[in-house]
Amino acid sequence: MTALASKELAPRDRKARAAKIMAQLEELFPAPAIPLDHGDAFQLLVAVILSAQCTDARVNMVTPALFARAPDATTMAKMTPAQIMPYIKTCGLAPGKAKALASMARDLVDKHGGKVPADFEALEDLAGVGHKTASVVMVQAFGVPAFPVDTHIHRLAQRWGLSNGKSVEQTERDLKAVFPEDKWSMLHLQIIYFGRKYCPALRHVPGECPICSWAMSKAQAAREAKR
Template sequence: MKRSEKAHRILAQLEGFYPETPVPLDHTSPFELLVAVLLSAQTTDLRVNLVTPDLFRKANTPAAMARLEVDDILASIKTCGLAPTKAKNIRRLAEMLVEEHGGEVPASLEALEALPGVGHKTASVVMAQSFGVPTFPVDTHIHRLAARWGLSNDTTVEKTEADLKAVFPRETWNKVHLQIIFFGREHCPARYHDLSTCPICAWASSKTRQAQEKRRDASVAKKRRPQSPGRP
């Protein structure tokens, strides 16, 4: 089956699973979304949604955030991974938005990527969800599933993004990237997942891939298994 044919079938299945795709990060403005996505690196969306209400009560605009001390920001986000660095980046990006963009979040991928702590994925999420510009943000779930499904060769995130853009219609990108994330979280985890019983992997992944992952999981489980008393 060609990749484009496979993507068409996957798209139909994902639409059945997730006809609606709410953005997982709570926000009310492009600035709040930008900060929330920045915070989500090495942190769960659930944790981000727990800390942002307190942060946004203190400041929910670039001008207000720029007036906060870094320690004030850190106090709200300290349970997030890499919190000290993120607090500094949030303060500095708020200052840059005020100084260089009139206190607004720019609708430009390049301008967003120039902000501290904002990588390509973060910028792509903001462009897609705040400004409706077709992008295909690739996170760990998407990278993993694209390889499992044979839609990409599992080399780099950049290659995965290009491969997925090539097989999914442009008008679906902003929705399907969320559908894949939801599917990965709920139905297709990274470890101890029998691909042969998965609604999509069962037909989309190769027999070789299924066998490789089964051997890997068995090997990991064996290493973690406690040794019997008396064994060296």
């Protein structure tokens, strides 16, 4: 079934569309696992910082040795970027990440006694920590409702007609408006896994995608065909 042939099945109302998408995601990925291996909030924070422009699989390959050397903020704060680099050199943007990790660990020690704060503002005040990273830590380490949106989730939300925002921040607001708060954490993971399996950035065939086949607009399908 193609996107054009099934267009009449797509609910026009965003909340109705979101409900249908949520049902499909729950059927496909009923219990999605947190993809980044970690032992506590600090290690999750480190792993999320490393995951920028790097696969989760690669991050999970490098963190065991890094955490064996520096399992907590107090230990990592004593390391220089040059000392961190050998552990993360196979991750993308490694030099910048080494500096960010060293500074972030020092911030935790200086401002929070070496503990990761369960507070959005305090997290985003740490070196190397943006809103998306803070959101992941808040929801996955502390269970605080959040809907982390990266470029991949932003792309799928656009394809599915759930947001027309130009930024991930606007897309996050749009997704929070159409999905129940108690489902945000699960949906964040489900959309990530769905994108990896069915909805890649390039060489995407909308008619073969379980959701894009009915949710994608004619105009969006035409744009996809040109890629």
